[in-house]
Amino acid sequence: MTAFDPFEGMTDDELDAFIESEEGGAGAAPLKGNEPEGFRSGFVALVGRPNAGKSTLLNACLGEKVAITSPVAQTTRRRMRGVLNREGCQIVFVDTPGLHKPQDSLGGELNRSALMELDDVDVIAMLIDATKPVGRGDAWVAERVKKSRAKKVLVLTKLDLARPDAVSRQLEEARRLMDFDDEIVVSSTDGFNVDGFCDLVASYLPEGPRWFPEGMTTDESDEMLVAEFVREKVLMRTEQEVPHAVGVVCDSIESKKGGRVLAIHATILVERDGQKGIIIGRGGSMVKHIGTDARRDLERVFGRQVFLDLEVKVSPGWRSDVREIHRMGYAADD
Structure with missing residues (x-):
């Protein structure tokens, strides 16, 4: 990813719409463009417990590193939006901090940041680690996800590290948390089903114009x-x-x-x-x-x-x- 000026080549109307979208969040006016009939666009929130693989999946979807990753829980501290432009659609992924029981003011802000996204997106992808038992933390996240009007997709991550029998058990346990609209198993590290995940969430996006200029991969300063x-x-x-x-x-x-x-x-x-x-x-x-x-x-x-x-x-x-x-x-x- 090279340095990119999102305002280069934009008309005054496009610039006004972009600034409005940055100030108003996901519910603001999208950019004006000449997208073909049937073009889909929208926001997909990646949520889950700390270390579920949200940032790794975001990087895999974009094909480049925009979100930091590490084995340390709560690595993600900011809501980051990653923009994927594909033929016929624009997917805006929202990488959120891992939901957890806060121990200080910072932890409380991280939870609030993640939960705020649930009301402002078209699709919620709830990530569950295939290598760890589904527990109370996942149930706590699911209770929050249930309240959203967005489509809900179960994403079982880290397939490359889990045994096949463990994957089957994890899926069964995860399905008990809530009624998902869809589900998929992925390995962000190996790239398994990453394109399939993008196809799946894109199918749930509404028709509409772009939210961000082509060539822009993240809204981070x-x-x-x-x-x-x-x-x-x-x-x-x-x-x-x-x-x-x-x-x-x-x-x-x-x-x-x-x-x-x-x-x-x-x-x-x-x-x-x-x-x-x-x-x-x-x-x-x-x-x-x-x-x-x-x-x-x-x-x-x-x-x-x-x-x-x-x-x-x-x-x-x-x-x-x-x-x-x-x-x-x-x-x-x-």
């Missing part, structure tokens, strides 16, 4: 993409040591050397001095690795050389500080 890719590398490098206490803010992005280089500064926030020491590492080795890993992804995203400067700061109890949660873009209404 450059600053949020930077913050998320840096946070992903922190999660991958530090594993279980500091994951939930980490937040990242992109402070600045500047174009240098005639636009050939982007100079980016970002701040990694933790809650304790010990966590800061882990992220910095001996002689700055850990933060250097984090920066190198993140820079590779950012150069792919922006299509140019990136100079990434990372700073690590301690902000005690930031996950219970509503102001900090808003500053990082994790609040439900951000």
Whole structure:
């Protein structure tokens, strides 16, 4: 994915409609275009417990990485929309934070962000991990999904990691949660049934024009993409040591050397001095690795050389500080 200007080539009417859709959410006016008769478009929410595979499925559907992933629960902290343009339809996938029992203000905001999407979409894809027993957490999610008027599709994920007999049991248990309109089994890692999943949800979308310009794959700002890719590398490098206490803010992005280089500064926030020491590492080795890993992804995203400067700061109890949660873009209404 290269840097893309969604406003390039748009008429004034198209620009007004796009801005309106960004301000009003899924219920706002779509773009005006010349789509053929029978063109389908709409919003598909990916919901489920933490680590059900929502972001991995989103990336697989789009054919490129726009959402961060890691083995750590609650990796996704923001609602992200990924846009898939296919012949005859535009599918806007809404990747939501994993629904869970919150332990702090941040957890409460993540749940609220995910639940807000259920009333504003055409299809809800409820993801259930094929490798883990269906439990109370799944039942809790299902109770929320039931209340939506959207079409509901059961998606059993991680088929590549599950035994066939376990898959059959999981499907039986999942069907008891609620009456789904449809179901499908997928492996995002192997690509099994990913196209089939896209075909399935597209069949439930209403006829209508596009919501986003062709060529646009995500509605995330450059600053949020930077913050998320840096946070992903922190999660991958530090594993279980500091994951939930980490937040990242992109402070600045500047174009240098005639636009050939982007100079980016970002701040990694933790809650304790010990966590800061882990992220910095001996002689700055850990933060250097984090920066190198993140820079590779950012150069792919922006299509140019990136100079990434990372700073690590301690902000005690930031996950219970509503102001900090808003500053990082994790609040439900951000």
